[in-house]
Amino acid sequence: MAEHAERHQKVDGLSVYFGVIPAQLIVGHGNMHRTTDMIHGKHTYHILVALFDNKSGERITDAKIKATVIPLGMKGLSKKLESMYGDLISYGNYFTLSEVTPYIIKVEIRRAENGVKSIAEFTFTRPRD
Structure with missing residues (x-):
């Protein structure tokens, strides 16, 4: 239940x-986004x-979403989460999480x-190497 609570919220x-998901796990599964400038580092x-x-x-497919990834005690990086291809529309993008520290991921949604x-x-805290 705790893990589910950390991955699901109800707002507005x-x-x-x-x-x-580590980018290495989805390399080779096709490009889920319209962009081609993805860098898949360690x-x-x-x-x-x-x-x-x-x-x-019902699934919401008409939102504009931005995520800001903020490492503990540092400045965050914001990116638009893009619509992903497929029947079940989700939104996503790639971020580098180089520190083994808790990250705050702030998700801004506009319908x-x-x-x-x-x-x-x-x-989210990334696993140790």
Whole structure:
């Protein structure tokens, strides 16, 4: 239950699911994004978010999402999370997580229908080498 709670939040009528995958695990599975400038270094991770409407349970595919990855005691890096190809639309992008320290991942969500900004925050610590 604790792990599920760390990967799921409900904010402003949205269910926000968060995941982090080492980029090395998805290399060779095709380009999930429209961009081609991905760098997959030793400490590169794919951060992804899936959104659902709390009431209807329907997947949300029209959002604009930005993630800011903030290492403990340092300045953060923000990137747009892009729509990923496939039938089940999620949003993601690649980030370098070089420090073995807790990261705060701040996810900003804007729905096309109302433009209201919703924020969910998650924590992640990458495994040691």
